[in-house]
Amino acid sequence: MSQDPEIVFRTEGLTKTYQTGDVQVHALAGVDLTLYAAELTVLLGQSGSGKSTLLNILGGLDHPSKGRFWFKDRELTEASDRALTRYRRDHVGFVFQFYNLVPSLTARENVQLVTDVARAPMTPAEALDLVGLSHRMDHFPAQMSGGEQQRVAIARAIAKRPEVLLCDEPTGALDSKTGTQVLDTLRHVNEAFGTSTVVITHNAAIQGMAHRVIRLADGQIESVRVNDTRLAPADIVW
Amino acid sequence: MHALDRKLLRDFKRLWVQGLAIALVLAAGIAVILMSVGMSRALDDTRAAYYDTNRFAHVFASARRAPLSILPDLRAIEGVAQIEAQVRAYAVLDIPGRAKPATGLLISRPEGEAVLNIPLLRSGHWPETNSEVVVNRPFFDANGFALGDELSVNLNGRKRSLTISGTALSPEFVYTIGPGALMPQNETFGILWLTAEVMDASYGMSGAFNTLGLALLPRTSVAPVKAQVKAVLDPYGATTPQDRSGQQSNAFLDAEITQLRVLAYVLPPVFLLITVFLVSMVMSRIVQLERSEIGLMKAIGYTNLEIALHYLMLAGLIAALGVGIGWLAGSWLALAMARLYAQYFDFPFLVFGVPLSVYAWSAGIGVATTSLGALRAAFAAARLAPAVAMAPPAPPRFQTNLGDRAMAALHLSQPSRMILRALLRWPLRAGMTLLGMALAVAVLVASNFFPDAMEEIIDSAFYQSNRQDMLLLFDPSAPVSAVEDVRRLPGVMQVEPQQYYSARLINGPYEKLVPISSVSASADLARVVDGTGQAIAPDPSGVLLSDRLASALHVTVGDSITVSFESGLRETHQVPVTGVVTQFFGLGAYMDETALNRMFRQSPRLTNVNLTLADPGAAEEFESQIKDFPRLVATINMTENRQSFLDTLSQNILVVTTIYGILGTIITVGVAYNATRVQLSERARELASLRILGFSKGEVAYILAGEVLLLALIAQPVGWALGAGVASLMTSGFSSDLYAIPLVLEPGTFARASLIVLGAATVSVALVARRLNNLDLIAVMKTRE
Known part of the structure; x- marks a missing residue:
């Protein structure tokens, strides 16, 4: 990491409370966090630890109940829906556990969904080439393996050249071998484009590839650890 | 893209x-x-x-015989732009090679160009000599005429042979219907244009006219013009001028x-x-x-x-x-x-x-x-x-409520409970699905009642009221002895004289120009029949009105109306309304024959004769002789009238009921198919789970189909009620001075509608239920909802 790295995300006392029936659930209970440019961070925690909620707020999909957060110099805490839509469209790429590809569109067209509305995107072909799927461009999701589908999802996320890539359990639905391919793709994108990447997972094995590992438990940060030496995805086994 | x-x-x-x-x-x-x-x-x-x-023209007037010298007075009426005076008369036609008589409306063709109601020449040329005639195109075509063919016209008692020199159409005769007819019968009714000279000479109309058309300047109010025209024409036996609606x-x-x-x-x-x-x-x-x-x-x-x-x-x-x-x-x-x-x-x-x-x-x-x-x-x-x-x-919320307690009390099976619970859970959707199918039933009821209504009309108008084979219209000057002359013609069985008078019925601001018919106590051929099929004799003290006429005049039994006769003695009398009777054609008014003669202080007379013939074989002989009958102006073949009405109707009713049947089916399929598809989509996991638990395909199909078919059943009575309402709306919307359609709702109408809707619903549901065969149990269980 370079000296004085640029800050991408900053949060102060971020809190999120859900009301489910008569029960109040504190998904986030005061999270103070800083994420840096070009950094690959792994957010680790059990299910229910609040990692998805944190990711959703950072990605502009949800509002915090309390606390504040910034993307670079811009405070997004009170941002309007319209502003958040703009923010997602211009700066954020998402990768989901279940890929969330549109089943009626081919790989190329799924990527095109993003390139149609982004400001300075790469072509769908370039993006798919980056994830090693140039030979599968005209296949529909149902014709591809889980790993391939997730790589299409990554291509879709990076096609807009986002500043941050937010990945919610990207290997959660995959076996070890295809999961490794996906992680390799994420690392490649992180290194080639300097895209800040946040990977949330409950799979502790993945933490070896991160620059930093943040553990969440009960909606709070339990620990932050910097990896001195990073594992290559190929060396990660689960 | x-x-x-x-x-x-x-x-x-x-x-x-x-x-x-x-x-x-x-x-x-x-x-x-x-x-x-x-x-x-x-x-x-x-x-x-x-x-x-x-x-x-905008205004139509007629008089018995008005001198041409009053035309400047008529032209001077404020708002009148143009006028055209003609001589018109009905006449019996004799077409060579055809036994059946026909009736013609003869119209004098002015010397110069026509200025109003201009007939459009379709072939040939306008009459150049007094032995030429132009006929309306439909009459020409229906009789298979060729230019140059001849036909005989009974011109006020003198039979004259005329050569067809051309054919024409006129804006006055877009719907060409002869006296007493219900629909156009082009073979037996024609419009004939003759030179003014022939008409004047034959009908003693030299220097006179009996028909007038007036065109008005833009933004002219019609009523004052009508009143002034009537005032000018009144001394010459005018009838009330009509605007276009009349x-x-x-x-x-x-x-x-x-x-x-x-x-x-x-x-x-x-x-x-x-x-x-x-x-x-x-x-x-x-x-x-x-x-x-x-x-x-x-x-x-x-x-x-x-x-x-x-x-x-x-x-x-x-x-x-x-x-x-x-x-x-x-x-x-x-x-x-x-x-x-x-x-x-x-x-x-x-x-x-x-x-x-x-x-x-x-x-x-x-x-x-x-x-x-x-x-x-x-x-x-x-x-x-x-x-x-x-x-x-989140899974939809189900709650136990009254319905559940009822279901428990009824010991319903779990699948039946699933069906009922879904209905109660989405009442709006269930209600709309029900309403949709009810509307399908309603559309079918509202269209299928037509044949029954027509049957009632035909029965009432043709088999109860007007039972004559033929109706003969005479010149008012015909002697009453004509009845006996008609009776002596070959093939004639029954003969009844009758009188028609054109009259204005007035009740304050409400006014209608209608024919008043005389009804004799012994009338058997042309009777007045009420809704129950009972013949009614008009009370000698007053006038009997058809229901639509009574409501148009805003009168009921016991009220008194002013009757201003426009033919005969042209007197005005105050007459009580003694009865109201349901009728489907025209605006009828009836008076007792004896009372009418007494009112006019006249001996028995006739304007028309109703008759029946012994058998169809006798008709030809009768028809060949009636053509030359003196003072006869028109013949109306009621048997043919009936037949053409029935033919047209049966043909149209088949088309109409087929179209509405398709429309009702489309609605039902649209509603039932989509409702079931949405159900299948919502319940796929649930149904697959049941299959895994050991439910048979039939049991699972029952849950899927049950809801929509249950709604289809409940929709039936709702649809019947809606359909009856729509039918009633339509009958009142269709009602005019010319005819009315009765609201006749037979059980068969409701049954047919329900049969179609339940059938279409069952087929639609079955089509969706077939998809249950392809339910991939494992895949469905894995799908993330």
């Missing part, structure tokens, strides 16, 4: 059966709009153009246009309402199913507006399909109507099809309808918070 647009097209391709089922309902609405609105406008426009070009041909066109407009108000809203509901139901389900895709699109950065538009456009595709099919079907229906009009209405040019503007705004209505239906779903998609969208939806 944008990826989102591609998704749109592929989604539509996947949903095409459901889309088509909805589009067909919409198409039915669009088609009816094109046909009813389009053709009413086409008819209106065609008529307006014809009237304009051929200067159809002109027979025009009145029939008005009635047809009104019928089409009533149709436009009643039917399309039903189809559009159902379309809104179906689109709403299906789109809501699609948005539910695509929650995660919506979440994804939001995550990517699509705006709420873009997402809402995406779903509105899916509805737009349904609209496009529906409008397309509706245009095709509507154009076809309009064409069929145009053909029918060509058969009954004599326009010099084709009735143009549907105006382009109607196509345009019907498409607008189609898009608005599906958009309205999709609005709720599109809003829901737009409002869905992205983080929530990505998570699976």
